[in-house]
Amino acid sequence: MTAPDDLLAAARAARAHAHAPYSGFAVGAAVRGASGRVYAGCNVENAAYPQGLCAESVAIGACVASGETKIVEALVVADSVAPTTPCGACRQRLREFAADEAPIHAVDADGVVATYSLGSLLPHSFGPSHLPPSSRKSAT
Ligand code: THU
Numbered sequence: 001m002t003a004p005d006d007l008l009a010a011a012r013a014a015r016a017h018a019h020a021p022y023s024g025f026a027v028g029a030a031v032r033g034a035s036g037r038v039y040a041g042c043n044v045e046n047a048a049y050p051q052g053l054c055a056e057s058v059a060i061g062a063c064v065a066s067g068e069t070k071i072v073e074a075l076v077v078a079d080s081v082a083p084t085t086p087c088g089a090c091r092q093r094l095r096e097f098a099a100d101e102a103p104i105h106a107v108d109a110d111g112v113v114a115t116y117s118l119g120s121l122l123p124h125s126f127g128p129s130h131l132p133p134s135s136r137k138s139a140t
Helices: 005-015 055-065 088-097
Strands: 027-033 038-042 071-078 103-107 113-117
Touching: 005 027, 005 038, 005 055, 005 071, 005 103, 027 055, 038 055, 055 071, 055 088, 071 088
Parallel strands: 071 103
Antiparallel strands: 027 038, 027 071, 103 113
8 A cells, every 4th residue: 555655755754853752652644635735743742741742633733723624634654563543532633624534544664554534543423513503613
């Protein structure tokens, strides 16, 4: 299986900046917005451990901060023995902006790629469509 070159390159570049002094497990992630633009992130750990951020969270944040709220594809890369898939919390974070059909690529240390749909990683999920329209507020 192959991963999109642009997503993989962006995730690897971000991973080089991972702040992972506690776990030693550097992770890179990249998401593609509906525009085609790619946003990357790395994990950012904290001395107060629970305050650490996953690479996917950082990439999603960069995407939204750039004005994009639809994610069509994502990729995670780590030096893991098997492809690292997004943690449960990050699956839910992706769910906010991506459809069930969105491909999520996981790449390990040897470049082995596993691709899943978001819906297969987070089946029967809770998302924005479950809330009444009246509960959605605009930012302005
Ligand atoms: N981590 C990610 O950034 N993304 C994942 O998909 C899995 C785990 C980070 C969190 C923590 O900084 C380190 O990897 C070890 O769990």
